[in-house]
Amino acid sequence: xLSYILRRLSHTVLVIIAVSLIIxxxxxxxxxxxxxxxxxxxxxxxxxxxxxxxxxLDKPVWEQYIIFMKDxxxxxxxxxxxxxxxxxxxxxxxxxxTIALAxxxxxxxxxxxxxxxxxxxxxKGKSIDxxxxxxxxxxxxxxxxxxxxxxILIFAVQLKWLPVSGFDGFSSLILPSIALGLxxxxxxxxxxxxxxLEVLKMQYVTTARAKGIRExxxxxxxxFRNALLPTVTxxxxxxxxxxxxxxxxxxxxxxxxxxxxxxxxxxxxxxPVVQGGVILLALIMILVNLIVDLCYSLINxxxxxxxxxx
Amino acid sequence: xxxxxxxxLLLVCMMIILSACSGGTSTKNDSKNSSKYSGENSAVKxxxxxxxxxxxxxxxxxxxxxxxxxxxxxxxxxxxxLVSRSLDLEIQPGLAESWExxxxxxxxxQLRQGVTFHNGEPFNAEAVKFTFDRLLGDEGxxxxxxxxxxxxxxxxxxxxxEVTMHLNSIDPVLLTKLSGYGAVIVPPKYIQEQGAENxxxxxxxxxxxxxxxxxxxxxxxxxxxxxxxxKDAVKLDKVTFKVIPETATALAELQTGNIDIMTRxxxxxxxxxxxxxxxxxxxxxxxxxxxxxxxxxxxxxDDVRVRQAINYAIDKETIVKEILAGYGNLISSFxxxxxxxxxxxxxxYPYDPEKAKKLLAEANIPEGTTLEFFIPGTDGTFKEIxxxxxxxxxxxxxxxxxxxxxxxxxQSELIPQGKAGHMYKNGWGxxxxxxxxxxxxxYHEGEFWNPSFKNEKVxxxxxxxxxxxxxxxRQKVFKELTxxxxxxxxxxxxxxxxxxxxxxxxxxxxQPPHDGRFRFEGVTVE
Numbered sequence: 001x002l003s004y005i006l007r008r009l010s011h012t013v014l015v016i017i018a019v020s021l022i023i024x025x026x027x028x029x030x031x032x033x034x035x036x037x038x039x040x041x042x043x044x045x046x047x048x049x050x051x052x053x054x055x056x057l058d059k060p061v062w063e064q065y066i067i068f069m070k071d072x073x074x075x076x077x078x079x080x081x082x083x084x085x086x087x088x089x090x091x092x093x094x095x096x097x098t099i100a101l102a103x104x105x106x107x108x109x110x111x112x113x114x115x116x117x118x119x120x121x122x123x124k125g126k127s128i129d130x131x132x133x134x135x136x137x138x139x140x141x142x143x144x145x146x147x148x149x150x151x152i153l154i155f156a157v158q159l160k161w162l163p164v165s166g167f168d169g170f171s172s173l174i175l176p177s178i179a180l181g182l183x184x185x186x187x188x189x190x191x192x193x194x195x196x197l198e199v200l201k202m203q204y205v206t207t208a209r210a211k212g213i214r215e216x217x218x219x220x221x222x223x224f225r226n227a228l229l230p231t232v233t234x235x236x237x238x239x240x241x242x243x244x245x246x247x248x249x250x251x252x253x254x255x256x257x258x259x260x261x262x263x264x265x266x267x268x269x270x271x272p273v274v275q276g277g278v279i280l281l282a283l284i285m286i287l288v289n290l291i292v293d294l295c296y297s298l299i300n301x302x303x304x305x306x307x308x309x310x
Numbered sequence: 311x312x313x314x315x316x317x318x319l320l321l322v323c324m325m326i327i328l329s330a331c332s333g334g335t336s337t338k339n340d341s342k343n344s345s346k347y348s349g350e351n352s353a354v355k356x357x358x359x360x361x362x363x364x365x366x367x368x369x370x371x372x373x374x375x376x377x378x379x380x381x382x383x384x385x386x387x388x389x390x391x392l393v394s395r396s397l398d399l400e401i402q403p404g405l406a407e408s409w410e411x412x413x414x415x416x417x418x419x420q421l422r423q424g425v426t427f428h429n430g431e432p433f434n435a436e437a438v439k440f441t442f443d444r445l446l447g448d449e450g451x452x453x454x455x456x457x458x459x460x461x462x463x464x465x466x467x468x469x470x471x472e473v474t475m476h477l478n479s480i481d482p483v484l485l486t487k488l489s490g491y492g493a494v495i496v497p498p499k500y501i502q503e504q505g506a507e508n509x510x511x512x513x514x515x516x517x518x519x520x521x522x523x524x525x526x527x528x529x530x531x532x533x534x535x536x537x538x539x540x541k542d543a544v545k546l547d548k549v550t551f552k553v554i555p556e557t558a559t560a561l562a563e564l565q566t567g568n569i570d571i572m573t574r575x576x577x578x579x580x581x582x583x584x585x586x587x588x589x590x591x592x593x594x595x596x597x598x599x600x601x602x603x604x605x606x607x608x609x610x611x612d613d614v615r616v617r618q619a620i621n622y623a624i625d626k627e628t629i630v631k632e633i634l635a636g637y638g639n640l641i642s643s644f645x646x647x648x649x650x651x652x653x654x655x656x657x658x659y660p661y662d663p664e665k666a667k668k669l670l671a672e673a674n675i676p677e678g679t680t681l682e683f684f685i686p687g688t689d690g691t692f693k694e695i696x697x698x699x700x701x702x703x704x705x706x707x708x709x710x711x712x713x714x715x716x717x718x719x720x721q722s723e724l725i726p727q728g729k730a731g732h733m734y735k736n737g738w739g740x741x742x743x744x745x746x747x748x749x750x751x752x753y754h755e756g757e758f759w760n761p762s763f764k765n766e767k768v769x770x771x772x773x774x775x776x777x778x779x780x781x782x783x784r785q786k787v788f789k790e791l792t793x794x795x796x797x798x799x800x801x802x803x804x805x806x807x808x809x810x811x812x813x814x815x816x817x818x819x820x821q822p823p824h825d826g827r828f829r830f831e832g833v834t835v836e
Contacts, residue, residue, distance in 0.1 A: 035722045035758075038454045047451045054452060083369035083526070084510045093526060152562050160352075164562045165554060167528065254554045256527045264527075267718050 001297075005290070012286050019282040020072065023275050024065050033057070033081050033269035055081060068275065077279075078272035082265070087276040091258065097167050098257040101180065101250070102242035104173045106235065108181025109188050116185075117192025118224060121200060132189050139186020148179040148252040165254040176253040180246055184238055191234055195227040202226070228299050236292030240285040244277075351588035353567035353814045358835055359548040360817070362571045362828070363560040367527045367553050371513035372506065373494045374445050377454040379739070379826045382491055383573070384530050384551050386827035388428075389494035389515035392419055392438065393485055397821045397829055399648060399743055401485050405433060405495055405516060414480050414779055421471040425539045427497040428520035435467040440498035442475075449506070455492025458747075482779045483744045490741065518544045518831065527553050543831035564589060564812045570835075571820070572812035577635045577691070583812045592811045594822040595639055597646045597740035599748075600692075601801040602683070602699065602733050607762035610675050611732045617799035619669035620733075621659035623706040624699055628661075630805050633694050638805035643792040644738065644748060646806030648824055650781070651745025651788035656796055658803060666706040677707040682731030684724060686717040692735055695804070728761035736801060741825065745788050746775060753795065767794050 034051050052058045056067065071078060077087035120132035155175060156164040163172045199205065200223055208218045247259035258277055265273035353361075368381035373389060394404035406419040425433040442465040450456045461481035466474045477484070487493060500514050513521055518540070519532035530551045534544050552569060554560040561579050564572045565586050575583060575591070583589050604611040604620075611617055630638040639647060642656040681703070685696050693714065700710035713731060715724060724730040740748050751757050754772055755764040771791040775784050811822045816836045823829060 031719055031723055035726075036718065038457075047456065050448070051452045080369070084372075084375070084507055090526070149558055152559065157562050157565050160566060164566055164568060165556075165559045166552065252556050252559055254528075254552070254556070254559060256525075260527065260555075269718065 005294075008290050008293070012283070015286055016279060016282060017069075020069065020275070020279055021065075023278045024068060025061070027266070027269070027271050027274050028061065030266065030269055033271060036269055037081060072279070077276035080265075080273050081270045082268050082273075087272045090261065090273060091276055091280050094256055094258045094261050097255060098243055098246075098259070100173055101176055101246055101255060101257060102239055104177030105180030105184060105242050105246070105249075106239055108177045109184035109238075110235070112181070112185040113188035113192055117189045118196055118219065120189070121193045121196030122219065124197065129193075132193065136186040136189040139183050139189070142183060142186075144179055144183050145248045145252055147182060148176070148249055151175045151179055152252070165252070167254075167256055172253075176246075176249050176255055179249050179252070180242060184242075188231070188234065192227065192231055195230050196223060199223045199227045225299060229296065232292055232295050232299065236288050236295075240281075240288045243284055244281040351567055351814065351816060353570050353588070354816055354836075355567075356570070356835075358546055359550065360546055360571065360830075360833075360835070361550045361552060361569045363554045363563060363569045363573060364530075364551045365553075365555055365557075365560075365574055367530075369526065370510045371521070371524070372453075372510045373491050373496065374450045374453040374455045375510070376491060382825075382827045384521075384532065384828075385491075385494070385513070385515075386517070387519040387532055387549070387830060388513055388517045388521050389496070390517050391489050391494045392421075393489045395486070395489040395743075395825070395827075397823055399824055401489060404489065405438075409485075411779070412474075415477040417475045417477075417484075418468065419473050419475065421473065422539060423471050425516050426537055427500065427516050428514045428535055429497060429500050431497045431499050431514075433495065433516050434470055435473045437495055437498055438473045439465045439467050440501075441493070441495045444496065444501075445492055450492070453492075455490075458487050458490060458492055480777060480779060482776065482781070482784055483742050483746045486742045486744055519549065529553060540831070545832070545834045546830055549830060561812065564814070567814065570814040570817055573809070573826075575810040575812045577633075577637055577810070579812075580635065580810060588815045589812050590815050592813055592820075592822045593637060593808050594811070594824055595646060595648060596807045596809050596824055596826070597648050597743050598807040599641055599644050599646055599738050599740060600804045600807065601644050601736045602804065603736035603801040604733050604799070605728055605730065605762050606800065607728060608732050610673065610679060611681070613673045614797075614799060615669045615673040616675060618659075619666040619673070619675075619706065620703065620708070621666075621799050621802050622662045622669070623666035623708070624702045624802055625661040626658060626802075626804055629695055629698050633691065633698065634805070634808075637808040637810060639808060641803045641806050643745070643795060644736070644752060644801060644803055645740055645745050648806075649740055649743050649745055649748070651749070651775075651785070651792070653789050653792040655789075656792055659799075663702075663706050670706060670708070675708070678709055679707075680709040680711050681733060682713060683710045684713045684715055684720065684730040684734040686720045686735060687714040688717050689735070696735070699802075726758050726761060733802075743825070745791070746784075749775075749788075749791060753800065763798075763800055765794070765798060768798075 033055070034048055034057065037051065038048070049058070056064060059067075068078070075088065077091070079085065080087055080090060083090070116132045116135065120129040123129050152164055152175065155162045162175055166172050205218060205223055208222045209215070244259050244262065246257060247263050249255065250257040250260040258281065262274055262277040265277065364380055364383055366378070366380040368376050368378045370376060371381070371385060373385065390404045392404055392406040392409075393401050396402050405422050405425060407422050409417055409419045411417050419438070421433070421435060421438065427433060442462060444450055445456060445459055446462060446464070461477050461479045461484060463476045463478040466476065468474045481487070495516060496509070497514050501509050511524060518535060518538045520535045521530065522533045523529070523531035531548065533548045534546065535541070538544060552563070554563060557574065557576050557579065560569070560572045561575065561583060563569045564583065567588070580591060584591055604617050606612050626640055630636065630640060640658045641647065642658045643653060645652055647654070683696060683699070685692055696712050700712060703710045720730065725734060738748055738752070750772055751759050753760060753763055753765070753768050755769065768791065771787050771794065775787040775791070778784060809822070813820060818834045818836060819832045
């Protein structure tokens with residue numbers, strides 16, 4: 001197990017190098033940050049050159065990359081052009097709101113999708129199944145900014161149960177989590193239903209039932225556990241996506257998350273923040289994938305021991 | 311059967327949800343029927359504190375590092391300059407009690423005594439010198455503010471509370487500029503001891519409020535400075551600026567009383583806001599002007615007749631009335647009527663499609679000629695305007711191909727490099743409220759924002775306007791300049807912006823600022 005984790009972590013280095021190469025050169029294609037920093041002013045040529053030199057942008061781009069990677073090894077993500085603050089600090093400020101939102105969204109998605117998915121598989125074709133299918137269709141089709149505004153209007157403006165926006169304690173987490181989670185649950189319900197249906201057809205389920213094991217035990221222990229594999233993969237990937245990709249929801253709820261920071265920084269061509277943010281997200285994604293793979297082996301011991309079906 | 315029941319139930323649920331929301335999602339067309347929202351005014355609970363929505367965060371509070379309106383919205387209460395600009399846009403004494411021009415290039419300022427910075431450091435002539443040395447030195451030159459102050463040669467300390475400013479060239483707009491961002495007075499000891507990076511995040515000035523909490527992209531809190539030199543004017547204890555990028559969210563916050571003042575309320579939201587008992591709308595004209603600028607290097611808009619024709623072809627009045635619901639002022643030159651140099655005698659081009667067709671025929675422009683029209687992709691209102699413009703052009707036989715592009719690239723590359731098509735959206739803040747800055751940057755040959763236009767007469771007038779501090783003389787020059795530019799039809803001047811504020815009625819004495827720089831002197835709450 002330990003050697004497996006170590007092997008996986010060694011891949012991480014390669015992935016980070018690849019990601020850093022792509023983001024480092026891609027962000028430089030978007031244009032020159034110096035002209036943006038001077039805004040509408042009339043900087044002298046000397047001032048432009050001095051600022052360019054101060055930011056290290058006067059060096060050949062390969063040299064810039066090597067400096068960047070050297071700093072990265074010591075966890076120095078550089079300094080933001082816009083705020084003059086260390087990038088790592090800026091990212092860490094955002095880490096907690098980002099993780100809280102991703103966890104919240106995922107929790108909402110799972111709380112809805114797991115029971116609904118299982119029930120609709122068991123009662124295939126019955127009303128609960130029809131409901132779940134309509135629910136997931138709606139979930140998939142609703143644009144999340146629309147849903148977010150609807151939630152605000154109903155629960156914050158009309159009913160006044162919850163705060164409109166901001167990041168202030170648990171109650172402020174509820175609406176954005178629902179906005180994120182509801183849409184995710186739409187897809188998740190379908191996935192769980194399909195895999196449950198497949199598993200319920202398996203012989204071992206029939207055998208379990210024949211043994212006289214109580215139905216709910218058959219469903220939870222024998223069927224659901226096996227149906228979980230594709231779900232775990234999906235949830236893992238989505239969780240990574242939620243960390244950096246919840247930009248619209250972050251925007252609507254004025255949530256100080258990493259996604260918004262990266263988008264703002266791209267617009268301002270704040271290279272160090274974009275680079276740092278993307279690399280951090282890549283690291284988290286790798287970590288989540290590793291956890292997903294480890295979960296596999298917990299769910300299905302065959303994977304852990306590396307043995308095949310025969 | 312069962313299936314149908316479920317579907318029916320779902321549909322009913324959906325309808326309930328939608329009807330519950332109709333009050334808040336009203337668009338311009340149905341907004342007049344929107345239901346009256348009359349919740350309790352929970353903002354009252356905040357007592358003697360205000361909460362204000364701001365759309366963005368400047369990220370850095372050092373005055374020499376910024377040119378953003380989001381900076382001055384907050385920082386105008388934290389910092390002060392030698393002079394300040396009142397809400398009525400009059401230049402008035404700030405940290406200087408009086409000043410006198412010794413000659414056109416020498417000004418002596420008598421400083422206010424007994425003023426302290428928020429950290430207790432005394433304000434004196436040394437602080438003024440430090441501020442300008444910093445602005446004009448290596449540090450300032452790497453920032454965006456420096457270029458506004460290049461006419462200042464140096465500041466000399468001529469007494470404990472007296473400084474003499476020596477200019478290297480005549481600058482008629484200097485006093486206005488001294489009320490601007492880059493010239494606010496900063497504390498020497500604090501910056502030298504704590505470093506510039508600390509100052510970026512924890513700014514210290516002499517203003518009526520001190521910054522006590524700053525959480526990036528979340529909120530900024532300022533609290534009343536008890537030792538302020540004019541503290542009787544300040545009644546509020548505390549103001550929290552909340553960063554809320556989305557306008558729809560901001561409106562919801564205003565309706566629930568979580569904020570007292572919402573800036574940049576959209577025209578489409580006006581009726582919804584007005585439908586709430588405790589909210590009133592205030593509007594204020596701003597110096598920001600919008601136009602469709604021509605790239606005069608490109609055929610066929612290199613022909614002045616074509617540019618004039620397009621000016622006649624577009625019905626600006628209808629655009630302002632229909633798309634902006636009247637929240638905009640027609641302009642005849644690229645500045646608002648608040649600006650010094652605005653020519654009131656010059657009427658905007660009238661809507662005259664026949665004259666447009668005649669001019670196009672004179673210039674031998676074939677029917678169906680396509681003009682590339684560039685606009686930034688993020689601006690929804692301007693997209694509507696662009697579509698209206700395309701319609702008007704079609705009426706006179708021209709075709710407009712609208713290119714929606716990423717804003718940053720548009721501003722910092724496409725326009726300056728002359729790659730923004732035949733015509734493009736041009737917006738300009740005009741913060742000095744004097745045509746000097748705008749005219750120079752827009753029409754002087756070789757400027758960053760002027761990729762192609764050149765005109766001898768314009769150059770002469772620009773030079774003449776800068777050669778004197780006699781405002782009557784300058785007014786005359788500007789009159790001529792605006793007339794030349796009008797004839798040259800360098801752009802289609804559309805309108806100057808009117809900004810709408812949503813304000814909780816518990817606030818008294820609040821006057822929305824023309825220049826976006828909030829002032830809280832005299833503001834009270836009920």
